[in-house]
Amino acid sequence: MTQRISKTALFFFVLLIAFSACKKDEVIPDTDPVVIVEPPVTPPIEPLKHIPPSIQRDGDPEAGFNYLVYGDYLDSGAPYDLYLNYAGTGSNRLNRTGDNANIKYTHTAVDAPNGVRVVTSNCLVCHSQKINGEVVIGLGNAIEDYTQNQAGTVTLVDQTIKALYGPNSPEWEAYEPYSRGLQAVADHVVTDVKGVSPADKLAVTLSAYINKHDLTWLGQQQLPIPDEVIPADVPAWWLLKKKNAMFSTGVGRGDFARVMIASNGLTVSDSTKAREIDNNFDDVLAYIFSLQAPKYPKEIDPNRVAIGQELFNIKCATCHGTYGVDESYPNLLVSLDEVGTDPLLTRSNFSYAFFVDWYNTSWFSKGANAAYLKPESGYMAPPLDGIWATAPYFHNGSVPTLEDVLNSENRPEKWKRSYGTSAADYDTEKVGWIYTEETVSGSKIVYDSTLPGYGNQGHTYGDDLTDEERTNLIEYLKTL
Numbered sequence: 275m276t277q278r279i280s281k282t283a284l285f286f287f288v289l290l291i292a293f294s295a296c297k298k299d300e301v302i303p304d305t306d307p308v309v310i311v312e313p314p315v316t317p318p319i320e321p322l323k324h325i326p327p328s329i330q331r332d333g334d335p336e337a338g339f340n341y342l343v344y345g346d347y348l349d350s351g352a353p354y355d356l357y358l359n360y361a362g363t364g365s366n367r368l369n370r371t372g373d374n375a376n377i378k379y380t381h382t383a384v385d386a387p388n389g390v391r392v393v394t395s396n397c398l399v400c401h402s403q404k405i406n407g408e409v410v411i412g413l414g415n416a417i418e419d420y421t422q423n424q425a426g427t428v429t430l431v432d433q434t435i436k437a438l439y440g441p442n443s444p445e446w447e448a449y450e451p452y453s454r455g456l457q458a459v460a461d462h463v464v465t466d467v468k469g470v471s472p473a474d475k476l477a478v479t480l481s482a483y484i485n486k487h488d489l490t491w492l493g494q495q496q497l498p499i500p501d502e503v504i505p506a507d508v509p510a511w512w513l514l515k516k517k518n519a520m521f522s523t524g525v526g527r528g529d530f531a532r533v534m535i536a537s538n539g540l541t542v543s544d545s546t547k548a549r550e551i552d553n554n555f556d557d558v559l560a561y562i563f564s565l566q567a568p569k570y571p572k573e574i575d576p577n578r579v580a581i582g583q584e585l586f587n588i589k590c591a592t593c594h595g596t597y598g599v600d601e602s603y604p605n606l607l608v609s610l611d612e613v614g615t616d617p618l619l620t621r622s623n624f625s626y627a628f629f630v631d632w633y634n635t636s637w638f639s640k641g642a643n644a645a646y647l648k649p650e651s652g653y654m655a656p657p658l659d660g661i662w663a664t665a666p667y668f669h670n671g672s673v674p675t676l677e678d679v680l681n682s683e684n685r686p687e688k689w690k691r692s693y694g695t696s697a698a699d700y701d702t703e704k705v706g707w708i709y710t711e712e713t714v715s716g717s718k719i720v721y722d723s724t725l726p727g728y729g730n731q732g733h734t735y736g737d738d739l740t741d742e743e744r745t746n747l748i749e750y751l752k753t754l
């Protein structure tokens with residue numbers, strides 16, 4: 275096997291996914307009529323809308339961590355030996371034991387339903403990242419590259435596995451759902467720029483192929499799949515414990531553990547498997563709730579912090595809450611008209627009414643621990659714990675530093691970063707990624723805020739600050 279295959283195969287494994295699929299464009303009607311709202315109707319909400327809490331299940335954080343990094347919530351993938359041959363051994367940062375000790379922490383060795391030991395990806399592919407050379411679990415991955423269509427790569431890996439093990443082998447059987455799933459979504463999850471995530475589109479695409487009642491694969495596309503891929507910046511997990519609604523649009527409601535199953539719905543063969551996962555995800559949620567934001571690693575000027583905190587409490591706390599002793603978080607969904615950031619993601623909750631309808635009448639929305647989607651036109655004002663570590667900013671990762679968040683005039687229209695995560699890639703003054711402004715777009719490593727969904731407008735709440743005030747405020751933000 276050539277080095278080329280090894281590289282592409284590795285990338286393929288990193289991309290995740292699985293579900294069986296065929297690539298048919300024919301749209302067959304679901305049992306319920308599909309209503310497509312076109313053009314998007316986005317009913318106005320009040321500028322600041324409080325989102326009330328919903329009941330969450332209790333769980334055991336330690337069991338949750340174990341399930342997260344050993345569990346078979348994805349249970350299809352490449353044969354273990356083959357994976358080791360191609361991808362090599364990864365650094366064992368989680369101190370995992372057994373054959374998981376040998377592989378990268380973003381992947382897990384599990385038994386496929388037919389007993390073959392396979393390697394598949396886990397949630398940490400998207401929900402961990404290095405900063406200052408340290409892996410931080412729960413930090414959203416803003417480095418991953420989804421700009422290439424993976425269909426060709428998957429075909430290459432398919433051929434390799436068939437050639438090595440045979441098309442009727444148990445190894446092929448254990449791998450096939452992963453492959454078919456990737457083939458189904460490959461065309462639909464390609465982003466324009468490296469570092470943003472197509473995860474929302476992934477969920478929409480998969481739902482087009484899944485029976486909503488028993489979660490079996492239909493083999494035929496039953497719902498429309500929109501063309502656009504709206505970019506998302508993966509939110510930090512440690513914020514979730516404060517939030518009453520999931521996702522930047524606040525669309526995820528009800529039982530969070532149940533909502534999370536959709537994130538890995540990729541190899542769920544049916545609702546029996548989904549129930550098994552559901553029974554473990556209360557623990558995963560408890561683990562996510564137990565995470566704390568990483569501390570800012572450099573020195574902080576206490577005088578500036580004190581002044582910055584006062585400013586923050588006057589200008590920002592209404593929406594983002596207060597921090598430290600007696601902290602508070604208001605759980606406000608801020609209307610699109612008020613915040614003015616890129617509209618596409620929140621609008622998609624309305625223009626993809628068929629998806630919302632699918633979800634809200636599906637297995638996910640049934641029973642005691644029901645989840646549901648509630649589209650509202652706006653974005654959650656997120657908690658700002660650990661904000662220093664989570665650049666780039668806004669729901670689409672359009673703004674590279676905190677200073678630019680707080681000075682909308684200065685935001686770079688097109689910008690490029692190294693995609694490195696060491697101290698040398700990080701700007702301690704502007705707080706965020708070191709970047710250069712670019713004039714030419716079209717490159718996958720230049721963030722182009724003129725692209726649909728990639729806009730960097732709005733949130734002008736820091737514009738009238740003096741430079742001195744902004745510096746003080748940023749110093750305070752480092753302490754959160």
Ligand code: HEC
Pocket residue numbers: 290347396397398399400401471472473474506507508509510511513514517519520521522523534537538558562
């Ligand atoms: C392909 C990347 C990807 C994978 C894999 C993935 N997620 Fe996510 N996750 C995202 C993105 C992107 C968002 C934000 C979407 C948005 O806000 O619209 C998100 C949001 C979330 C949130 C909500 C956070 C918040 O503050 O609202 C939770 C919780 C979560 N994911 C858990 C999981 C779990 C558990 C898994 C594994 C079973 C998982 N995710 C797998 C990309 C991913």
Ligand code: HEC
Pocket residue numbers: 522586589590591592593594608612613615616653654655656658661664666667668669670676679680733735736747
């Ligand atoms: C009227 C409500 C409101 C006010 C006031 C406000 N914000 Fe925000 N803020 C938001 C919303 C909503 C978002 C999410 C926007 C998006 O992602 O599209 C946000 C996002 C942010 C982000 C990016 C978060 C991330 O994880 O990407 C930062 C940083 C931030 N605000 C800081 C501030 C500071 C500092 C102030 C005070 C100068 C402030 N905000 C005032 C509503 C507000």
